[in-house]
Amino acid sequence: MTDNYDECIELMTRRGISLEDCAECTYFLQAKYIKGLTMADCVRAVDEVMHDRDIQNAVIIALELDVLAEKGTIESKYIKEAMMKDDGLFGVDELIGLGMAFNYGPVALTSFGYIDKIKPGRIGELNSKKDSVCNTFADDVIGAIASCAASRLAHA
Amino acid sequence: MTDNYDECIELMTRRGISLEDCAECTYFLQAKYIKGLTMADCVRAVDEVMHDRDIQNAVIIALELDVLAEKGTIESKYIKEAMMKDDGLFGVDELIGLGMAFNYGPVALTSFGYIDKIKPGRIGELNSKKDSVCNTFADDVIGAIASCAASRLAHA
Amino acid sequence: MTDNYDECIELMTRRGISLEDCAECTYFLQAKYIKGLTMADCVRAVDEVMHDRDIQNAVIIALELDVLAEKGTIESKYIKEAMMKDDGLFGVDELIGLGMAFNYGPVALTSFGYIDKIKPGRIGELNSKKDSVCNTFADDVIGAIASCAASRLAHA
Amino acid sequence: MTDNYDECIELMTRRGISLEDCAECTYFLQAKYIKGLTMADCVRAVDEVMHDRDIQNAVIIALELDVLAEKGTIESKYIKEAMMKDDGLFGVDELIGLGMAFNYGPVALTSFGYIDKIKPGRIGELNSKKDSVCNTFADDVIGAIASCAASRLAHA
Numbered sequence: 006m007t008d009n010y011d012e013c014i015e016l017m018t019r020r021g022i023s024l025e026d027c028a029e030c031t032y033f034l035q036a037k038y039i040k041g042l043t044m045a046d047c048v049r050a051v052d053e054v055m056h057d058r059d060i061q062n063a064v065i066i067a068l069e070l071d072v073l074a075e076k077g078t079i080e081s082k083y084i085k086e087a088m089m090k091d092d093g094l095f096g097v098d099e100l101i102g103l104g105m106a107f108n109y110g111p112v113a114l115t116s117f118g119y120i121d122k123i124k125p126g127r128i129g130e131l132n133s134k135k136d137s138v139c140n141t142f143a144d145d146v147i148g149a150i151a152s153c154a155a156s157r158l159a160h161a
Numbered sequence: 162m163t164d165n166y167d168e169c170i171e172l173m174t175r176r177g178i179s180l181e182d183c184a185e186c187t188y189f190l191q192a193k194y195i196k197g198l199t200m201a202d203c204v205r206a207v208d209e210v211m212h213d214r215d216i217q218n219a220v221i222i223a224l225e226l227d228v229l230a231e232k233g234t235i236e237s238k239y240i241k242e243a244m245m246k247d248d249g250l251f252g253v254d255e256l257i258g259l260g261m262a263f264n265y266g267p268v269a270l271t272s273f274g275y276i277d278k279i280k281p282g283r284i285g286e287l288n289s290k291k292d293s294v295c296n297t298f299a300d301d302v303i304g305a306i307a308s309c310a311a312s313r314l315a316h317a
Numbered sequence: 318m319t320d321n322y323d324e325c326i327e328l329m330t331r332r333g334i335s336l337e338d339c340a341e342c343t344y345f346l347q348a349k350y351i352k353g354l355t356m357a358d359c360v361r362a363v364d365e366v367m368h369d370r371d372i373q374n375a376v377i378i379a380l381e382l383d384v385l386a387e388k389g390t391i392e393s394k395y396i397k398e399a400m401m402k403d404d405g406l407f408g409v410d411e412l413i414g415l416g417m418a419f420n421y422g423p424v425a426l427t428s429f430g431y432i433d434k435i436k437p438g439r440i441g442e443l444n445s446k447k448d449s450v451c452n453t454f455a456d457d458v459i460g461a462i463a464s465c466a467a468s469r470l471a472h473a
Numbered sequence: 474m475t476d477n478y479d480e481c482i483e484l485m486t487r488r489g490i491s492l493e494d495c496a497e498c499t500y501f502l503q504a505k506y507i508k509g510l511t512m513a514d515c516v517r518a519v520d521e522v523m524h525d526r527d528i529q530n531a532v533i534i535a536l537e538l539d540v541l542a543e544k545g546t547i548e549s550k551y552i553k554e555a556m557m558k559d560d561g562l563f564g565v566d567e568l569i570g571l572g573m574a575f576n577y578g579p580v581a582l583t584s585f586g587y588i589d590k591i592k593p594g595r596i597g598e599l600n601s602k603k604d605s606v607c608n609t610f611a612d613d614v615i616g617a618i619a620s621c622a623a624s625r626l627a628h629a
Contacts, residue, residue: 081165108577118426118428118431249627272586275589374555378552395480409534412531
């Protein structure tokens with residue numbers, strides 16, 4: 006299987022998500038636990054997570070689903086509507102985010118749950134989006150990447 | 162949130178999956194543990210699972226992804242190819258299947274893992290598909306529904 | 318398998334955990350989402366969760382582990398010490414809490430992660446404990462029960 | 474946090490579990506997928522898994538619970554009985570096994586489910602135990618370690 010790091014980063018960029026956005030959330034999660042933690046540490050941890058193929062696959066699928074919802078390509082009228090308004094009970098977005106976090110242990114899982122409620126930094130911005138834009142999966146993608154990186158730092 | 166039972170069943174039917182297909186796998190999983198288990202019991206348990214909204218959402222998203230891969234609508238060349246040949250390391254399909262099984266406890270989770278390797282009944286048929294057809298998510302959908310129903314029967 | 322509701326409630330009581338303690342956390346989690354939510358609703362949801370056998374088993378095992386750590390019965394010097402000081406990287410407590418939350422879907426999982434960081438109500442009190450007391454599993458038990466009840470209310 | 478590799482291996486040895494026992498199950502899981510796989514590869518993968526602290530903690534807790542059940546130290550009459558006869562609906566053993574497998578992604582999770590049903594090698598032997606012996610957690614420990622190692626090999 007090829008490494009899809011480049012494709013993944015490109016798709017994230019197109020959807021308005023940078024490694025720094027993720028790293029800020031990682032910093033938010035870990036600064037109180039790790040003395041002297043820097044943003045550079047967080048960016049490095051995020052970058053390592055992005056080299057994980059399971060993460061890459063989940064990110065690409067998740068962000069493509071947002072694109073497809075915007076384009077109206079998803080057939081199910083119900084799912085399309087649920088995604089366009091980020092319905093709190095839709096659940097598949099959290100499920101993919103949690104699936105990413107699973108691979109990085111309990112610290113990643115509880116961090117993901119925390120960030121999903123608090124919505125710090127770029128996650129909050131993506132949530133207050135225009136009506137024609139779908140970020141249903143995008144915010145969970147940032148939250149999951151940030152949480153996985155937080156777990157790497159916690160265990161370092 | 163509206164109940165999407167009907168939409169879900171219709172989409173499953175269009176993708177060649179019946180409640181009986183799922184129930185057969187449930188029977189395969191539970192017959193050795195439950196004395197006197199009938200196919201009717203299994204169909205009933207499967208039908209109950211299909212009324213769960215978390216399951217409905219996951220099933221619709223999963224089967225739509227197969228449709229989108231067949232149509233070539235998914236942009237990522239890599240993901241499209243991985244889905245068309247059901248690449249064993251793709252992982253997002255198992256992740257959604259496991260996400261469905263989570264909600265039904267350890268019996269559902271271990272059953273899903275078992276069925277994912279053995280591929281009984283309709284799952285095996287869906288796996289030996291033509292090149293133009295994508296059943297990457299379809300087989301995990303059957304496996305997950307069957308496993309959730311198996312867990313319901315185990316705890317009844 | 319017998320229902321262990323009574324045994325479970327008794328053990329919780331002995332460890333200083335009431336249904337109301339759990340219900341307060343559930344209220345904390347759901348009050349902002351459900352208009353007119355009452356503490357009585359939360360207590361009822363918590364009580365329903367306590368009738369789930371998978372929950373009962375996990376609660377009993379978890380709280381017994383705290384008791385055994387206090388008594389010094391656990392052989393492993395390392396685990397005993399990690400439990401007595403609730404070492405943040407110990408992880409088995411969160412793992413059992415997450416395992417309980419799994420059964421109640423994504424809302425329960427993200428709620429558990431949130432509450433694990435915020436530590437509202439009784440959870441915070443259990444965390445600021447005396448040196449001779451072990452509440453390593455107790456706080457995750459409350460968090461998990463509260464999160465499962467929150468998920469029941471969200472889907473009601 | 475100190476590395477508990479040595480303590481973990483010693484406890485496993487005392488409970489009749491060797492790295493080779495785990496490696497045999499890993500071989501059973503992966504031989505059909507990886508051409509030229511050797512037992513030495515599997516032992517190496519198992520050994521790497523054993524250096525993971527989350528795994529060590531879960532293994533120590535799990536095996537101690539078996540010891541405590543045998544000694545009769547667990548207070549709950551119900552849990553003691555459920556553990557001594559490895560009651561199929563007890564669930565906490567699978568939950569800890571699944572928690573270990575989570576950290577190693579979907580391949581580990583589905584492998585754990587598969588092995589939990591098939592019970593190859595040492596797992597089957599541990600299951601047909603004498604009445605005074607408790608291996609409720611031991612078999613899930615082997616299955617989980619083997620599945621995590623299988624996932625490492627699959628992604629190598």
